[in-house]
Amino acid sequence: MSKPLIIFDCDGVLVDSEPLAAIAYERVYNKHGLALTRDVVGQCIGMKQADIIIRIEELTGHAFPAHAEGDIWLETRALLEEELEPTRGILPFLRNLETARCVASSSSMERIALSLDVAGIAEFFADNVFSTSMVKNGKPAPDIFLFAAEKLGGEPSASVVIEDSPFGVQGAVAAGMTAIGFTGGSHTFDGHAEKLQAAGAHATCASWSEVETELTRRGFIRETVADL
CATH class of the missing domain: 1.10.150.240 (Putative phosphatase; domain 2)
Incomplete structure (x- = not known):
């Protein structure tokens, strides 16, 4: 498995x-x-x-x-x-997370590296950071997610993507992965969760504690990560 x-x-x-x-x-x-x-x-x-x-x-x-x-x-x-600030609750979530993880973003590698560094979370991903500049097609195509899974030896059916945009959710679904829509950022708007669901999100979460619960329920993490 x-x-x-x-x-x-x-x-x-x-x-x-x-x-x-x-x-x-x-x-x-x-x-x-x-x-x-x-x-x-x-x-x-x-x-x-x-x-x-x-x-x-x-x-x-x-x-x-x-x-x-x-x-x-x-x-x-x-x-x-x-x-720039990290999203609320992400630090304790990552600090206690044991599951293999990576970043797959539409931003350039320079911007991703800067963002992770300024937010103080670069250490949690090491070199497991991927940009759509590495693949032919950007989101909503599945290319970046399939590329990331291949690099880490993961199978799409055993992978979950956490996304805040309909384009990202569509790409995750097209890749054959579980898609979790995240609405915990300050840019969240009325109807955000509904748009992510319409794009194919299997669930939507408004906080990292909700993400923890959903990932545990689906078998992606084994136990409570932290008090978020």
């Missing part, structure tokens, strides 16, 4: 970064004379930057200048370095 594997998304799951990213996009687009609101950026959660730029153009008609794409990362990095 395959050993269980827990695959964590990074932004909005491990770290409370989605509001900061939305601010960064809003600032940079406005700087270049393109009106953009955080609500529009919120519709792109779970995508990699290249796909976000395309999606924003589809939603607003604003074509972002290719020569300025680096500005988005510079603004995002500054905000992450100054204000």
